[in-house]
Amino acid sequence: MKTLALVLTFPFILQDQPGEKAAPKDAGWLKRHEGFVAEARKGGVDLLFLGDSITDAWRGKTQKALWDERFAPLKAANFGISGDRTQHVLWRIQNGELEGIQPKAVMLMIGTNNIGQKDPEPAASAVAGVQAIVKEVHAKSPKSKILLLGVFPRSEKPDHAHRAVIKEINAAIAKLDDGGKSVSFLDIGDKFLQPDGSITREVMPDFLHLTPKGYEIWADAVKEPIAKLLKE
Numbered sequence: 001m002k003t004l005a006l007v008l009t010f011p012f013i014l015q016d017q018p019g020e021k022a023a024p025k026d027a028g029w030l031k032r033h034e035g036f037v038a039e040a041r042k043g044g045v046d047l048l049f050l051g052d053s054i055t056d057a058w059r060g061k062t063q064k065a066l067w068d069e070r071f072a073p074l075k076a077a078n079f080g081i082s083g084d085r086t087q088h089v090l091w092r093i094q095n096g097e098l099e100g101i102q103p104k105a106v107m108l109m110i111g112t113n114n115i116g117q118k119d120p121e122p123a124a125s126a127v128a129g130v131q132a133i134v135k136e137v138h139a140k141s142p143k144s145k146i147l148l149l150g151v152f153p154r155s156e157k158p159d160h161a162h163r164a165v166i167k168e169i170n171a172a173i174a175k176l177d178d179g180g181k182s183v184s185f186l187d188i189g190d191k192f193l194q195p196d197g198s199i200t201r202e203v204m205p206d207f208l209h210l211t212p213k214g215y216e217i218w219a220d221a222v223k224e225p226i227a228k229l230l231k232e
Contacts, residue, residue, distance in 0.1 A: 018121055019114050019129025022091035029081060029088075036079045037096035046075040046230060048103040048144075050089055050133070051110050054152060054209060055080025062212045070219045074230060077101075085113045085121075086129020090136060098140040105229040106137055107222065109149035111173075112208070115165050116154060123168040126151070130173045134183060145229045147222065148176060150187030154208045158197030184229070188221040 024030060039045075049055050049071075058067050058078050067078075079097055081088070089110050110133065111126035134146055150170035155162045170187055177185035192203050192214060199207050203214045210218065 015128075017125040017128035019086040019111075019125035019127075020090070020132040021087050022094050022132075023087045024091050024095075025083075025088055029083075032081055033092050033095070033097070036077075036092065037099065039077060039079075040097055041100040043100050044075055045077040045101040046104045047071065047077070047226065048101070048106045049076065049078045049080055050093070050106060050108045050137075051080040052084040052089075052113050053080070053082035054112070055109060056082045057209060058215065063215045066212070066215055066219055070223070074226070077103075083113060083117070084110065085117070086110050086126055086133060090129060090133050093133065093136050093140060098137070102141045103144050104232075105147055105226060106141075106144050107147045107149065107226065108133060108137075109151065111151045111169055112154060112166070115169070116162060116208070123165045123172070126169045127172040130169075131176065134176055138182060145180070145232060146183045147225055147229060148173060148183055148185045149222075150174070150185070150189055152210075153189045153192055153199060154204070156199050156207045158193075163197075184225065186222070186225055188218065191217050191221055 024033075049058065055078060057063060058080065079092070081092075108130070111130060114121045114126040114129060115123065130148070134148065137144060137146060150173070151166045153163060153166060166189075170189070174185045174187070176183045192199060194200060203211055203217070205211055
């Protein structure tokens with residue numbers, strides 16, 4: 001009931017946005033989802049990563065060593081799937097990915113694909129989707145604390161249209177932070193930027209996905225917040 005009350009009190013609640021309408025994808029995607037469901041049923045997850053390709057790529061050969069060093073000892077699981085929008089993550093957690101686990105902390109970073117793929121949606125759709133996911137996580141796992149990350153910056157130059165839309169999304173979802181009782185918002189986007197606001201290929205080779213250096217920046221930025229949530 002607390003989560004429901006939390007969501008309903010926000011003045012920016014948006015109705016009938018595609019990002020809040022849970023939807024599955026193709027057969028290959030469903031197979032990956034089923035793998036996560038099976039992993040969840042085994043239990044033993046204290047820290048859950050939810051997201052899209054940027055989260056999914058923690059499985060990459062180069063990133064795996066960093067994952068094994070920083071997150072594996074924390075009983076972490078990675079339920080990121082490349083290409084996901086908010087509606088896809090929402091469908092996944094409504095359909096078994098939290099059955100069998102009650103993570104102490106859930107790190108959620110989602111929304112860039114809502115605005116950046118073909119058939120882009122407005123910022124309002126990503127915001128509504130994030131709100132729906134937060135509500136659903138707490139419905140399935142009431143004691144889980146959510147570390148809600150701001151959508152990472154994308155596009156090389158700070159004046160690109162994507163940057164303004166991402167700022168709009170992050171300003172809205174930041175209001176889901178309830179002082180850490182159930183949601184803590186953290187925007188680490190500036191850590192990926194140069195002083196002039198640009199992004200280099202050293203951090204994001206395609207100005208969206210992260211290099212090993214980018215993943216190290218991410219890991220360093222969330223180390224203390226995650227440790228705090230796992231102790232609570």
